[in-house]
Amino acid sequence: MEDYKIIIVDDHRIFRKGLRFLLDDMEGINVVGEAENGKEFLTLLKITSADIILMDINMPEMDGIEATIKALDRFPELKIIVLSMHGEEQYYDKMVEAGAKGFLLKNSDVDELSKALHTIGAGGTYFSQELLVGILNKRKQQKHPSEVIQFTDRELEVLQLICKGHNNNKIAEELFISIRTVERHRANLLSKTNCSNSIAMVMYAVKNNIIEI
Structure with missing residues (x-):
């Protein structure tokens, strides 16, 4: 089976690099690009094919909600995983409506990252249990x-x-x-x-x- 091709979209460079470091050691995962906002991500999609997008919500120029809607309109086969922090629950409904397939805390460990990526890559959905507990x-x-x-x-x-x-x-x-x-x-x-x-x-x-x- 081919590796899942991943793009990381987040406006914090240090976070992107740290996440990429974790993903680069993960079996079956290939990070093919990074973007610091939704606008840059959509431009990247024109020249880079991907399977799964790790998408921040709040970003300058274009946020994750708008970027998800526009990306899935062009490439409906893409799978979007939302990268979230506690306190961003008010955006979840909009991200679900936009077409997101999963939600992960930004501080998720390697095991949860791997589980989410492979679950969603295989056609499933994923929701961080810690996020669910917080909402409950x-x-x-x-x-x-x-x-x-x-x-x-x-x-x-x-x-x-x-x-x-x-x-x-x-x-x-x-x-x-x-x-x-x-x-x-x-x-x-x-x-x-x-x-x-x-x-x-x-x-x-x-x-x-x-x-x-």
């Missing part, structure tokens, strides 16, 4: 009522594992059910929550206190 804790403090949707026990089990970043194969193994059954539960969950994809469903589950992390 804020929601509990705000005491917003959850939307009333009836889920079966099995659907809740599947949803919990989706929120942990498990793919269909892993969920099937853990719950001792077939992959086709997992796919059916996933489709039902998307329908009930009115979400277009798994990452939007994770956000929905967190916002409505449906899961426990």
Whole structure:
């Protein structure tokens, strides 16, 4: 299998270089470019092909939300992972709507970076568990009522594992059910929550206190 080609987009040069240092030692990963803002990133995309983009949110000239929308409009096969810090949760819905496939804390360790990149590279989604815990804790403090949707026990089990970043194969193994059954539960969950994809469903589950992390 060919390496996943990665572009890092962040306005802090020291952070980009540090992240690249970690990625350069990672099996199956090839960093093909860097950009310091969304505008520079879109220019880079004209001459550099990539599979996965590690995208900062707040940047000068063009932020990560606008850059994600424009990049996916031109190259819909790209997979965007958001690089986030605590306190940026207000942007998550917009990044999901823009088409992001995953969210990572900027201080994620090598193991989590590798897991996220390979999960998303293989067509899955990924959400940092530490970020999920932070969002859940804020929601509990705000005491917003959850939307009333009836889920079966099995659907809740599947949803919990989706929120942990498990793919269909892993969920099937853990719950001792077939992959086709997992796919059916996933489709039902998307329908009930009115979400277009798994990452939007994770956000929905967190916002409505449906899961426990």
